[in-house]
Amino acid sequence: MSARGVAAGYWTGFAVVLALLVAAPLVLPEFWQRFVTEILIWGLLAMSSDILIGYAGMVSFGHSAFFGLGMYGAAAALLTVRPPNLWLAILYGLVGAAGVALFVAYFSTRLRDIYFAITTLVFSQIFYVIIFTWTEVTGGENGLTFRRPELALPGIVSVPFTAYTLHWFVLAVVTLSYLLLRRITRSPYGMVLQAIRENEPRTRAIGYPVERYKMVAVMLSGLFAGLAGVLYAIQNKFAAPDFVFFLISGEVVVFNVMGGMGTLVGPVAGAAFFLLLREGFSRFFTEYYLIPVGLIFTAMVIFMPQGLLGFLRRRLNQ
Numbered sequence: 277m278s279a280r281g282v283a284a285g286y287w288t289g290f291a292v293v294l295a296l297l298v299a300a301p302l303v304l305p306e307f308w309q310r311f312v313t314e315i316l317i318w319g320l321l322a323m324s325s326d327i328l329i330g331y332a333g334m335v336s337f338g339h340s341a342f343f344g345l346g347m348y349g350a351a352a353a354l355l356t357v358r359p360p361n362l363w364l365a366i367l368y369g370l371v372g373a374a375g376v377a378l379f380v381a382y383f384s385t386r387l388r389d390i391y392f393a394i395t396t397l398v399f400s401q402i403f404y405v406i407i408f409t410w411t412e413v414t415g416g417e418n419g420l421t422f423r424r425p426e427l428a429l430p431g432i433v434s435v436p437f438t439a440y441t442l443h444w445f446v447l448a449v450v451t452l453s454y455l456l457l458r459r460i461t462r463s464p465y466g467m468v469l470q471a472i473r474e475n476e477p478r479t480r481a482i483g484y485p486v487e488r489y490k491m492v493a494v495m496l497s498g499l500f501a502g503l504a505g506v507l508y509a510i511q512n513k514f515a516a517p518d519f520v521f522f523l524i525s526g527e528v529v530v531f532n533v534m535g536g537m538g539t540l541v542g543p544v545a546g547a548a549f550f551l552l553l554r555e556g557f558s559r560f561f562t563e564y565y566l567i568p569v570g571l572i573f574t575a576m577v578i579f580m581p582q583g584l585l586g587f588l589r590r591r592l593n594q
Contacts, residue, residue: 322543324500330538333473338396344520346505373502381494419516536583
């Protein structure tokens with residue numbers, strides 16, 4: 277198939293999936309409608325980590341910090357600014373996540389492989405302890421609760437969030453984020469990131485400032501992870517320290533491995549698959565649901581090392 281045919285098929289598939297997601301809240305029961313919205317948010321978090329894991333070859337366990345700071349940034353705006361403003365909540369969340377990402381990037385991008393992963397894990401736990409113990413500001417283990425802001429476009433419209441409008445707003449943000457990340461990863465900057473992934477010493481020898489590229493990648497990844505945190509906070513009307521704990525970062529890595537790294541779409545599919553498995557098995561195995569989920573994940577790593585998307589591509593090519 278020609279490149280033009282592949283592109284046409286891709287955008288046709290993209291339009292079909294987008295149309296199905298737009299129609300989802302109109303046909304699904306309330307529980308599954310909320311579930312699909314949550315998948316979109318976790319999918320955005322998975323996409324943000326794919327910039328590092330899939331494109332730059334940097335395994336990060338710090339995304340829970342970026343995600344959590346996005347939540348707490350949104351909470352700070354919604355609790356201190358009157359009336360609550362959606363766009364300020366997004367701004368506060370992005371600034372909080374970007375600030376943390378810059379701090380982490382400054383100290384970690386000089387390291388490689390397992391040393392980078394451990395450093396991001398350590399910073400994630402540092403921020404978790406700060407949030408958990410700084411009770412006067414963060415609410416400690418109880419977190420922060422707030423009212424959901426209205427969906428307001430200045431001078432145009434201002435409507436309260438409903439299950440429908442929240443889903444469509446999240447879908448719009450995730451779709452625009454995907455298109456932007458797709459453009460970035462296909463740009464010359466994205467090509468350099470992939471060169472760093474394949475052979476960092478050679479990329480440095482050519483003359484590229486590798487540390488600078490990696491620092492921008494961490495900040496970019498943290499920014500979109502923070503955006504996912506803002507969306508999750510608005511959906512659930514709270515921010516809690518549990519979402520800064522490193523286990524969230526571990527789940528995000530699992531999303532990438534299950535779906536297929538270095539694809540952007542794959543991690544979203546991995547997030548959907550993992551969340552569906554967790555929801556299904558938790559109904560039958562209650563607190564032991566991670567056992568079958570872990571067995572399936574292990575089998576996928578062995579028999580489908582390229583993830584769901586890689587497996588589907590290979591089958592279609594056959």
